Amino acid sequence: MIDVSKVAYNVYAVLQDGTRLNVTPAVMDLGWEEGESELSSRFSFTVANVDYNGSPLSSTIKPNTAIVVTASAGGDEQEVASGKVIEWNPQDGAAMKDFSVVCYDDLYNLQKSQDDRYIKAGTGTKSALNAIFSDWGIPAGEYKGPDKPHAKTLFKAEYLGDIITELLDDAEKHGADNYVIRMSGGKVNVLPINANETVYHFDEDDNLTTSGDKISTADLVTRVKVIGLEKKTQKRSVEATLDGKTEYGIRQRIYTRSSDDTAAQAKSAAQKTLDEKGEPTRKTTLKGADLPFIRKGDKIRAAARTVNGFCTVLGVQHDAANRTMTMTVKVLDEDPAGNKKDSDEYKVGDIVNFAGGSHYKASTDTKAASTNLSPGKAKITIIKKGAKHPYHLIYQNWAETHVYGWVDEGTFSK
Known part of the structure; x- marks a missing residue:
C-alpha cells in the first residue's frame, strides 16, 4: 500500500556532458500524460529562469535537451517519464522570469515520420516492429508482444505510428492478444496489457x-463481410456475412481475405472484430x-x-x-472479488428483467435519481450486499428502459 502523502517528484535535465542537473526546486506546474490514441507520452512544466553557472537556465535547458522525471513514495526513485524538449517558450515579465517546456519521448519521432515499408510474406510482427525501432535509432527493451506471420504488405508514405498500429491489429486478427507500446529507461517495450505485477x-x-x-455506439460494428481473394477474371466474392446487433442499424466492416488466410481463418478474424466492436x-x-x-x-x-x-x-x-x-x-468483463455468489443467486454479469420503477445515484441515497422508469433488460454490474440499494443495473437497450443506477432487491427477475 502506497502512502500518497509520501509521494515526491524530481525533474532532471540531462546535459550534453551527461550531468543530471536537478531542477526540481525551480519547477512549477509539472504534469505528464499517456493518451489513449497517442503512441508517445507527453509532459510539460514551467521553470523559474534562475542563473546557472552565470547564465539563465533557459540557455542550458533548450530544444532537444533530455529531461527525466522521477517519483518516489518513501523509497527509491523510479523513472515515470522521460523525453526531449520539443517546445521551448521563455517568458520575461516584470513580475517573474520563467520559461515553459513541452517534452515527448522518442516514440514522438515515429508519430511524426512517414515512410515506405515493405513487409515480406511470412515476416513476423516482432521482426517488423524491431526493424522500425532500429531504423529510427530507438533501443529495443522488453518484447513480450505478438509474433504472427504477416502477408506481403506495402505501406506507401504512411506515418510509422499508423504502420505499427496496423501491424498489431493484423496480429490481433490472427489470434494475438492486445498489447501496449511504451518507453521506459530510454528503451521501447512491447508488453501485454494488464500484465503489471502490482495492481x-x-x-x-x-x-x-x-x-x-x-x-x-459511435464506433459500433454490427456486420462484417468476408471478401474472397481477387481473381483476374472474376469479381471479388462475398464468402461470409456475420451479423451482430443489427438493431442499431447496419454498420459494416469489410475483411478481405489475404493470400495466407484460409476461409476459416478469415471468418474467425471477422468474428473477432464483432466480438471486440459489436457492443456499445x-x-x-x-x-x-x-x-x-x-x-x-x-x-x-x-x-x-x-x-x-x-x-x-x-x-x-x-x-x-x-x-x-x-x-x-x-x-473488464469479470466478477470482482467479493461479488461472486452461488449459482442459484444473482451475480455480477447477469442479464435480468428490470420491472421498472426507480434507480439511485448511490447505493446509500434516500432520494431517487429517476422514478417511473420503463421495464426492460439490464445487466448487473455491481453488487453491494447489505446496502440500502444493493444492485447496480445498466440498461441493455435504451429503447426499452433507461435504468442506469442502484436499485432495490426485488425490482428485477431472471
Whole structure:
C-alpha cells in the first residue's frame, strides 16, 4: 500500500556532458500524460529562469535537451517519464522570469515520420516492429508482444505510428492478444496489457474523488463481410456475412481475405472484430490522488459508484502540481472479488428483467435519481450486499428502459 502523502517528484535535465542537473526546486506546474490514441507520452512544466553557472537556465535547458522525471513514495526513485524538449517558450515579465517546456519521448519521432515499408510474406510482427525501432535509432527493451506471420504488405508514405498500429491489429486478427507500446529507461517495450505485477486499488472512500461513465455506439460494428481473394477474371466474392446487433442499424466492416488466410481463418478474424466492436463502448473516468507509477495498459481495481472491479487503463494524466490523477479506463468483463455468489443467486454479469420503477445515484441515497422508469433488460454490474440499494443495473437497450443506477432487491427477475 502506497502512502500518497509520501509521494515526491524530481525533474532532471540531462546535459550534453551527461550531468543530471536537478531542477526540481525551480519547477512549477509539472504534469505528464499517456493518451489513449497517442503512441508517445507527453509532459510539460514551467521553470523559474534562475542563473546557472552565470547564465539563465533557459540557455542550458533548450530544444532537444533530455529531461527525466522521477517519483518516489518513501523509497527509491523510479523513472515515470522521460523525453526531449520539443517546445521551448521563455517568458520575461516584470513580475517573474520563467520559461515553459513541452517534452515527448522518442516514440514522438515515429508519430511524426512517414515512410515506405515493405513487409515480406511470412515476416513476423516482432521482426517488423524491431526493424522500425532500429531504423529510427530507438533501443529495443522488453518484447513480450505478438509474433504472427504477416502477408506481403506495402505501406506507401504512411506515418510509422499508423504502420505499427496496423501491424498489431493484423496480429490481433490472427489470434494475438492486445498489447501496449511504451518507453521506459530510454528503451521501447512491447508488453501485454494488464500484465503489471502490482495492481493498485482505488476506492471512493479513500483515494478516488470523482468517477463518471460514458457509453457510446459511435464506433459500433454490427456486420462484417468476408471478401474472397481477387481473381483476374472474376469479381471479388462475398464468402461470409456475420451479423451482430443489427438493431442499431447496419454498420459494416469489410475483411478481405489475404493470400495466407484460409476461409476459416478469415471468418474467425471477422468474428473477432464483432466480438471486440459489436457492443456499445463503455469508458469510465476516474479522478483521485496521484499514483505516479500508473501507466497506460496497466490493470487496476476500482470501487466507485458505477464500477467495482478490475479495469484496464486506456489513458492517464498525472498532475504533479495538484497531486491528482485522471484515468480513462475500460471495465473488464469479470466478477470482482467479493461479488461472486452461488449459482442459484444473482451475480455480477447477469442479464435480468428490470420491472421498472426507480434507480439511485448511490447505493446509500434516500432520494431517487429517476422514478417511473420503463421495464426492460439490464445487466448487473455491481453488487453491494447489505446496502440500502444493493444492485447496480445498466440498461441493455435504451429503447426499452433507461435504468442506469442502484436499485432495490426485488425490482428485477431472471
